[in-house]
Amino acid sequence: MPKMFIIDRDGGQHEFDLEPGESIYEPLRELDSGVEALCGGMCSCATCHVYIESDWAAKLPAPQDDELELLEETESFKQGESRLSCQVKMADHLCGMRLTIAPEE
Numbered sequence: 001m002p003k004m005f006i007i008d009r010d011g012g013q014h015e016f017d018l019e020p021g022e023s024i025y026e027p028l029r030e031l032d033s034g035v036e037a038l039c040g041g042m043c044s045c046a047t048c049h050v051y052i053e054s055d056w057a058a059k060l061p062a063p064q065d066d067e068l069e070l071l072e073e074t075e076s077f078k079q080g081e082s083r084l085s086c087q088v089k090m091a092d093h094l095c096g097m098r099l100t101i102a103p104e105e
């Protein structure tokens with residue numbers, strides 16, 4: 001199973017094994033300092049914002065317009081790294097992906 005490495009909002013480090021096709025926000029919701037994911041993955045709240053290290057982000061499908069619009073409205077947007085974790089699905093070629101949970105807004 002592909003693995004991903006997380007740094008939470010308190011600097012804590014975690015690793016998770018995910019099934020290919022699973023949204024990466026699922027385990028992030030379970031962390032004490034993880035994402036809120038208030039809209040339940042409907043791409044309408046941006047509370048699941050993460051920074052994916054740019055080498056890994058480049059391997060992802062480009063964000064859809066609605067995801068990008070939400071991200072660009074956040075104060076903590078980082079071009080090339082910001083993604084909504086509810087819109088990113090794990091895949092075998094993403095094994096080892098590293099990401100940091102963006103600050104709360």
Ligand code: FES
Binds near residue numbers: 043044
């Ligand atoms: S959970 Fe709301 S946008 Fe991702």
